[in-house]
Amino acid sequence: MATTSPTLAAPRSPRRSGRGTTRGNLELYGWVFMRVSGALLIVLVFTHLFMNLVVGDGVKAIDFGFVAGKWADPVWQVWDLLILWLAMIHGTNGMRTIINDYATRTGTRLTLTGLLYLAFTVIVVLGTLVIFTFDPCPPGAPADVLASFCTAG
Amino acid sequence: MPEAPAGTLYRGREGMWTWVAHRVTGFLIFFFLLVHVLDTSLVRVDPEAYNAVIGTYKNPIMGLGEAGLVAAIVFHALNGVRVMLVDFWSKGTRYQRQLLWGVIVVFVILMAGFLPVQLGHIFGGE
C-alpha cells in the first residue's frame, strides 16, 4: 500500500485563504511586529537612556533647556517619534495579549481593550504634536529657563 | 486520582518564570511610558512647569525608581532577544537554558556599568 505523507505548510507561513475560516493573518503579523519593533527599540531606547541618564550629569542635567537643545536637531525629533510610535504599538499589542489572557468575561475584556485603545490614541497624538509643535524659545518665558541659543544674539 | 504532571516542558521551570518576568516588566514599562509622554508634554505648556516636575525626578527616591526602570527595560530587552533567538535560530530551542544564562550575565554587566553612574548622579554633589 502506497503511503503518501500529507503536505504540511512550513510553520508560521501565512494561512491560505478560502479554507472556511474567518480568521485572517492579523495575529501572525502582530507576532512578527513584536519581534521587529523589539529589535529596533533596543537601539532606540538604549540610546535614549544613555543620552538622558548616563552622559554628563545624567538626570540632573534635564530641564527645559536640555529638551530644547535636543529637539533643535531633527535627528532627535525623529528618534523620539520612532520610539513613541514603535513602543506604543508594541506595548499596546502586548497589553492586548495580557488582557485577553486574564479578562475572561466578554464585557470586562471589551471595556479594558477600549480603554487601552483610547490611551493609545491620546498618547500617540499628544506625543506627536508635542514633538512637532515644540517651540524651543517660547516668547514671554523668563530667560533663565531658556536654552542659551534663545538669548544669544 | 490524576497525578500532577511530572516534568512538563514548561510549568514551574525557568521558562515560566522568565515569561512571568517578561510580562510584568512589559506591563510596567507601558504604564511608565504613558506617564512619561504626559510629563514631557509640559514642555509645550510652560517651561517652568516642566522644570518643576522634572526637578522631582532628581531626588534620591525617584533616582532609585529610574534605576529600577532601567533594570526592567534591560531585562525585558535581553529576554526579548532570547525569545527571538528561540523563535528564529535553528538551535535556539536546544540552547534556551544557556541563552537564559547569557541574559543573566549581560544583565549583570550592563547594570554593573549603569548603577554606579546613576548613584553618582543622584547622590553626588550638585
Ligand code: HEM
Ligand atoms: C527594548 C526593546 C524591547 C524588546 C527587544 C522587546 C521584545 C519583546 C518580545 C519579543 C515580545 C513578545 C514575547 C512573546 O511573544 O512571547 C514582547 C512582549 C511585550 N512587550 Fe516588549 N520589547 C521591548 C520593549 C518594550 C517596551 C518599550 C514596552 C512598553 C511600552 C514593551 C511591552 C511589552 C509587552 C506589554 C509585551 C507582552 C508581554 C506578554 O504577552 O506576556 N516592550 N517584547
Ligand code: HEM
Ligand atoms: C528614567 C529614564 C528616562 C529619562 C530620564 C527620560 C527623559 C526624557 C526626556 C528628557 C525627553 C525629552 C526629549 C529628549 O530628551 O529626547 C524624553 C522624551 C521621550 N522619551 Fe524618555 N526618558 C526615560 C526613559 C524612557 C523610556 C524607557 C522610553 C520608552 C519606553 C522613553 C520614551 C520617550 C519618548 C517616546 C519621548 C518623546 C515624548 C513626546 O513625544 O512628547 N523614555 N525622555
